[in-house]
Amino acid sequence: MNSVTELEEGPQHKAQRRSCSYLLCTILLFIAVLLALTVTGTILLMNHSHAPSGPDAPPLITTNQDEGNALVTVERGDGSRINIFIEPNCPDYNSNFLRLEGVQTSLLHSLSHHDTDLKSVKGQERGLLVQLAEEIAKLSAHVNQLKMEYSALRQGQSSISQEISMLQTEQARLIQLMSETQTNIMKVVNSLRDMLDSVHKDAGSERGLLKADLLQRAPERSGVRPRGCARGDGSQPRDCSDIYASGQREDGIYSVFPIHFPSGFQVYCDMSTDGGGWTVFQRREDGSVNFFRDWAAYREGFGKITGEHWLGLKRIHALTIQANYELRIDLEDFENSTSFAQYGSFSVGLFSVDPDEDAYPLSIADYSGTAGDSLLKHNGMKFTTKDKDNDHSENNCASFYHGAWWYRNCHMSNLNGQYLRGQHSSYADGIEWSSWTGWQYSLKFTEMKIRPTCEEN
Structure with missing residues (x-):
């Protein structure tokens, strides 16, 4: 201290x-x-x-x-x-005193200016404090408003959570109900399919018997051979089987003259597969021909007979109504694996008075072969193209799957679909034979051909 x-x-x-x-x-x-x-x-x-x-x-x-x-x-x-x-x-202390007085005077002036500046700064500070207080008041009011809104949102969120929980419970109940309903519907559908398949098989058999009966009863009037293969009478050949019976053994283009198409037309004859005598009406092999065509094209036919082509519905009809024909379908994938499907009875527009008006319905039965059956479920169906919808689907199956076929709802096979060269990401719109390669594999080669069934008397 x-x-x-x-x-x-x-x-x-x-x-x-x-x-x-x-x-x-x-x-x-x-x-x-x-x-x-x-x-x-x-x-x-x-x-x-x-x-x-x-x-x-x-x-x-x-x-x-x-x-x-x-x-x-x-x-x-x-x-x-x-x-x-x-x-x-x-x-000389007098001069020092004078200097000190000058310094004192300068200090007094500086203090005076500083005091003035200080008062000005204090005034500005007061103004800023007032503005700050106003801003704080506004922010406080805004915060209170946000708190109220947040509280309301919390209440709304709680209500929404309860509603979501109720909806989830209801959704689970509906899903279970839909699952049970779907199971029941599938059972009913499968039962109906079995019934329809049975009916179609019976109808196909009855149609075949009726057709054979009609042919047997009026052979002289129509000139139709009853059930044999070879005519052997020297008249014009009605299909490739007649040409084969006449001694021809070379695959190639020949002219045939069906009973109801007396002007005749050219076809490709397969004289080597399974005994020969096959009349080819469809071939896919390289994608060079567009098969996504309208009704007129499929009725009249298109393509090149030695390559990819469709013979035409009216020509196929003319061939298949003159005898009981069998169908063979040869298939090949891009791994060079081959398979076939054969049907003992095949016709197009068999009982139609106006086959074009009836859309050339398919009659087919009696499957055999290695590729599996992908055509019997199309039995009885009319032909559908992108501009003429005759299927049972809400949509046009031809437009949806880019082809033309005897679609039902929609298909098990689609041999006139797009040439997609093997595995593809799209669904069932290629050259499909589902029982052999599934729905997403487009085949490399297909050939559809017919010949009359041969039965010894």
């Missing part, structure tokens, strides 16, 4: 000692100036008297302004001089 007091009093003692020194120097300076004035006055008075010249003459006292520090010069009669100087070590 004493040390602090000494530290605080030290500057005051120093200032007092300094003031005393200033006062003492001032007094001494005043005495020296007074003495100098007295001496000067005395000398001047003596100079005015007529003193004798020479060494014995009284000294002459003058002020010397040339000397930097000399105040008075005393010149003796013999010419010597005595200079009286001011003590140089005594500082």
Whole structure:
């Protein structure tokens, strides 16, 4: 505590000692100036008297302004001089006082300006504080509003969560109900399919028997061979079987003259497969021909007989109504594997008065072969193209699967589909035979051909 007091009093003692020194120097300076004035006055008075010249003459006292520090010069009669100087070590405190007063005045001005600036800053700060308070009030109100909205959202979210939970429960119940319903529907559908297949098989058999009966009853009127293969009477061949029976064994193009197509037309005859005598009416082998065509094209036929082609529905009809025909379908995939499907009874528009109006319905039965059956479920169906929808689907199966066929709803086979060259990502729109390669594999080669069934009497 004493040390602090000494530290605080030290500057005051120093200032007092300094003031005393200033006062003492001032007094001494005043005495020296007074003495100098007295001496000067005395000398001047003596100079005015007529003193004798020479060494014995009284000294002459003058002020010397040339000397930097000399105040008075005393010149003796013999010419010597005595200079009286001011003590140089005594500082000029008056100028220091003036400088201090100037500094004090400058400090007072600076303090005054600082005070003015401080008042201005305080005013600005007050304004900013007022604005800040207003902004805080607004933010507080906004926060309160957000809290209220958040509370409302929480309540709404809770309500929505409850509703979602109820909906999920209801959805689970509906899914279970739909699953049970779907199972029941599938059972009914399968039962109906079995019934329809049975009906179609019976109908196909009955149609075949009826057709055979009709042919047997009126052979002379129609010129139709009852159930044999070879005519052997030298007349015009009605199909490739007649040409084979006449001794031809080379595969190639021949002209045939069906009973109901007396002008005849050219066909490709397969004379080597399974005993020969096959009349080809469809071939796919390289994708060079577009098979996504309209009704008129499929009725009249298109393509090149030696390559990809469709013989035409009206020609197939003319061939298959003149006898009981069997169908063979040869298949090949892009791994060069081969297979076939054969049907003992095949016809197009067999009982149609106007086959074009009836859309050339398919009659087929009695499957055998290695490829599996993918055609019996199309039995009884009319032919569908992209511009003539005769299937049982809500959509046009030909447009949907890019082909033309005896579609039902929609197909098990699609041999007139797109040439997609093997495995493909799209579904069932290639050259499909589902029982052999599935729904997403487009075959490399297909050939559909017919010949009359041969039965020995």
